[in-house]
Amino acid sequence: MSEVDLQSFAETGRTAQLKAKFEITEVNLALKECGFGFFHVRLIFTALVGLIAGVFMGSSTSYILSEAECDLDMNLLEKGILNAMPYLGMLTSCIIAGFLTDAFGRKTFVVLGFGGTFIFTFISGLSQTYIVLTISKFCEGVFFAASYSSMLALTSEFCHDGVRDQIMIVASSFIPIGQVVLALMSWGILLQDWNVSLFGGMFVLHSWNYYFLALSLWACLACILYALLPESPMYHISQHNYDEAREVLIKVYTENTRKSVETFKYKDLWKDKIAVSEKQEPMTFQKQLSSAFHNIRPMFQKPLVWYLVLFCILNFISMKIYTVLRTWFPQLSTIVEHYSNETSDLCVMIDSYTRDLKVSVPETNGQNCIEARSGTETYINSVILGSICFIPPIVSSFLVKKVGKRNLYIVCGFLTMALTLAVRWSNSKISMVALFSTDVAISTLMASLTQTMVLEYFPTTTRSLAMAVVMTLGRTGSVSGNILFPILLDMGCAVPFFTLAAIVGVTTLLAFLISPKKE
Structure with missing residues (x-):
């Protein structure tokens, strides 16, 4: 592609971006007219x-x-x-x-x-x-x-x-x-x-x-x-399907307001653009591919590539601890429910369970297996845990603007580290449920803050891809955490809790490297 072609392509790209931005503004105005x-x-x-x-x-x-x-x-x-x-x-x-x-x-x-x-x-x-x-x-x-x-x-x-x-x-x-x-x-x-x-x-x-x-x-x-x-009107606009986008907005308006189409201020929106868009030469696959790579290229250059790596690490660890604690809570709660009569120390109960599990491994179609079924306490504890997880969205909506996302993440990191260590020494059912529930709630907030910072630090052209990469690494943390947790648990009850606390400490220190976002 010659230099003239590159300049023409860049100019076309800038024009397309301005046009798309204007059309999104029009959709926003039409949706405001539709009401709620x-x-x-x-x-x-x-x-x-x-x-x-x-x-x-x-x-x-x-x-x-x-x-x-x-x-x-x-x-x-x-x-x-x-x-x-x-x-x-x-x-x-x-x-x-x-x-x-x-x-x-x-x-x-x-x-x-x-x-x-x-x-x-x-x-x-x-x-x-x-x-x-x-x-x-x-x-x-x-x-x-x-x-x-x-x-x-x-x-x-x-x-x-x-x-x-x-x-x-x-x-x-x-x-x-x-x-x-x-x-x-x-x-x-x-x-x-x-x-x-x-x-x-x-x-x-x-x-x-x-x-x-x-x-x-x-x-x-x-x-x-x-x-x-x-279908989303934004998607129809991106595909230049203006008739379909207008029909969707009319449907939203009539369903929300119970008024006739004639009262809709934007009932004739984009009608004048249809004839023009039909005459435009469609972009070739090569140009579309070049445009896509041109848009995402800044994500792999400084400073965005540094933020991408950093947020991937933060989300990997945040989702690892959140998923492990949440998915293994019912099993650990069941263990406490069955072994709490023998001792009040959580690790003694867990070690007793893992020892009994090795002894009772089924030899022939489960005939020698004695299952420790969950009782009412386990489900009540899970309801409590889910209820406490309502707190993070409320907390984040009030505190984020006052202290900032990075600072709130750091505070949550230190709290999560302390709570994870404290779980190991919980000596009653009440303390175990309270510590687990609070730990899950705060680690949930950490994952949410990481994903919110991705939306803030990356521009529109790279935001979706950045979020997809960060979430992929986060789910990798969920997978590895669920596989490693029972292995560590089999080595001894204290091992997984100390390990989780250590990696949360690492991600909390890394959060200090995030520079405050300039408005």
Whole structure:
């Protein structure tokens, strides 16, 4: 490509960026005219169902570890691998789906993602072996990751910039709601002694099978609800489908205001642009590829590449400790519930359990296995943990503007390190639940702050890719943490807690390297 062609291409790129910025402003003005009404209530409820289905996908296995350890012949390492499978699945599709979403639309990926999540959660409910369940959970993660970023984009792009931040904060509170709902459903189903034997005992449905079948209905409902929503007007604009974008805005307006189309101020928006856009020469694949690389190139240059590496490390560690504590809490709570009569020291209880687990490993189809099933206390504790996780969104909305994201992250890091160490010396059920719940809540806030800083430090042209890379590394932390935790636990109870505290200390010190963002 000659120098003249490069200059012409750069000028075309700048013109396209200005045009896109103006069109986004027009969409914002039209959405403000649409107001907030029944359509947005439907949108928020759909996001609620979708995010709850996502929580079920990532956390449901933690509740069946004690229930199905004999049915599936699981040891500690196999439990850790099972917990890690959804996150491993998400790693395989996260970045690819992030790129393809812009080409094929948000709605397409959301519907396909939740449809696939429903199918494989249903298969999990029918699984009879550890291998089948593990593969099904992996596939759940693959499909949900394809829908997650599209779901957030679809939700935010139907909200104008005046209410978008508040709507997304409300959406972030749906995750702890999902944790509470999951604990309640686990409590209601897993305590039942449901065992149905079919085909002469070749196919057996246990309580945990019915548990997964019930959870799959949420992904099915999310798929249906998103299929009933229109495509994002922002996506239609990016594809120069002005007629479709205008029709979507008219639909939002009429559903929110219950007024006729004639009263909509922007009912003729972009009609004059359709004829012009049809005459424009479309960009070739080579130019589109060159434009894409030109846009992301600054992300791999100073200073953005330094921030990318730093935020990847922070999110890797934050999500590692958050996921490990959250997914292993039901199992540890069950251990405390069964061994608390012998001692009040948490590590003595855990070491006794790991010793008994080695002795009672099933030799023939689980006949010698004695499972330590979760009782009412474990589910009550999980409800408490999920309820306490409501606090981070509230805290962050009040404190971030006063102390700054970096400073708040550093404070949370020191608190998390202290709480993780304190868990090892908890000597009562109350202290164990209080320390675990607070630790999970604060580590959740750390992960949220990291992701918010990515949005702040990276420009629009590289923001989506930067977030995809940071989230991929974060989920790698979730996978490695779930696999390493049982290995460390098998070495001795204190080992994983000291290890987690040490790596949180490292990430807290690294946070000091983040320079304050200039407004």
